[in-house]
Amino acid sequence: MDRFPKATALPAFIDALSKDGALIVERMLDPVRLEALRSAIQVEAAQRAAGPEGGPRYWQTFHGANTKRFTGIGLLSEVFFDLLEDKVLATIADELLKGSGAQYWMNTCQAMIIGPGEPAQTLHRDGDNWSNVMQRSWPDCPELTVSMILALEDVDGSVGATRVIPGSHQWPDYERVGQADETMPAELSAGDALIYSGKVIHGGGENCTQDRWRWALHLSFVVGWLTPEEASNQIYSAGSLQGRSDRVKRLLGFSAFNPYPGRGGRLWLKNFEPW
Numbered sequence: 001m002d003r004f005p006k007a008t009a010l011p012a013f014i015d016a017l018s019k020d021g022a023l024i025v026e027r028m029l030d031p032v033r034l035e036a037l038r039s040a041i042q043v044e045a046a047q048r049a050a051g052p053e054g055g056p057r058y059w060q061t062f063h064g065a066n067t068k069r070f071t072g073i074g075l076l077s078e079v080f081f082d083l084l085e086d087k088v089l090a091t092i093a094d095e096l097l098k099g100s101g102a103q104y105w106m107n108t109c110q111a112m113i114i115g116p117g118e119p120a121q122t123l124h125r126d127g128d129n130w131s132n133v134m135q136r137s138w139p140d141c142p143e144l145t146v147s148m149i150l151a152l153e154d155v156d157g158s159v160g161a162t163r164v165i166p167g168s169h170q171w172p173d174y175e176r177v178g179q180a181d182e183t184m185p186a187e188l189s190a191g192d193a194l195i196y197s198g199k200v201i202h203g204g205g206e207n208c209t210q211d212r213w214r215w216a217l218h219l220s221f222v223v224g225w226l227t228p229e230e231a232s233n234q235i236y237s238a239g240s241l242q243g244r245s246d247r248v249k250r251l252l253g254f255s256a257f258n259p260y261p262g263r264g265g266r267l268w269l270k271n272f273e274p275w
């Protein structure tokens with residue numbers, strides 16, 4: 001997996017994503033914003049229990065019994081909105097998702113804080129959320145989703161760095177999910193980000209420490225004709241987004257989906273009118 005400074009030109013990012021399905025951007029977030037985001041998330045995390053509350057066993061394992069996860073990050077920190085507007089991330093998402101339609105939503109933004117002793121997460125592709133679409137035209141299907149894991153503190157292999165299988169986005173067999181020994185850890189310094197295709201196999205790493213947590217934030221986008229993971233329009237209100245950019249409103253579900261210049265219908269209309 002290649003590492004790049006944030007000021008890298010787009011073609012180098014896209015080449016790396018075509019080759020490996022993932023890359024690392026160093027200093028994705030500046031120290032001032034990083035500190036603001038980290039402290040807001042740590043305050044919230046202190047009030048949260050680890051592990052999902054009930055639900056099917058598969059999801060309990062997937063989300064982690066000793067992992068804290070929560071969404072609604074924009075209710076906690078203004079930096080969430082800066083990330084939605086981040087030019088580098090936006091340019092990569094625009095380029096990757098343009099084959100699937102002109103517009104996309106925020107899929108989810110969630111704290112992913114892996115606790116001591118948590119085993120490695122099941123290896124998966126983020127596009128598996130919409131596996132009916134992926135499976136049908138694999139491996140040539142267009143990109144449906146692009147994700148970022150942002151390190152809020154230094155993240156190394158022992159604390160649960162995301163494990164990635166570079167090149168797995170091009171494996172001919174969709175059913176092949178890979179083995180632990182094929183993965184490599186995406187080790188990040190605080191403020192660095194792993195950016196990856198929805199087709200690449202990865203998973204949260206094992207946290208084999210006794211007392212350290214893996215502080216990271218996931219932010220992802222999904223094409224506008226699929227349902228996102230996080231119901232943003234149930235979390236944010238039109239009023240609370242007043243004065244925000246059109247991009248932010250669209251990402252959070254406060255705008256219709258317009259397929260042009262691609263094919264497809266207008267979606268998410270209010271009484272047949274875009275909004």
Ligand SMILES: O=C(O)CCC(=O)C(=O)O
Nearest residue numbers: 112149161162203204205
């Ligand atoms: O926590 C991580 O590093 C990855 C988590 C992940 O891929 C997921 O929950 O979908």
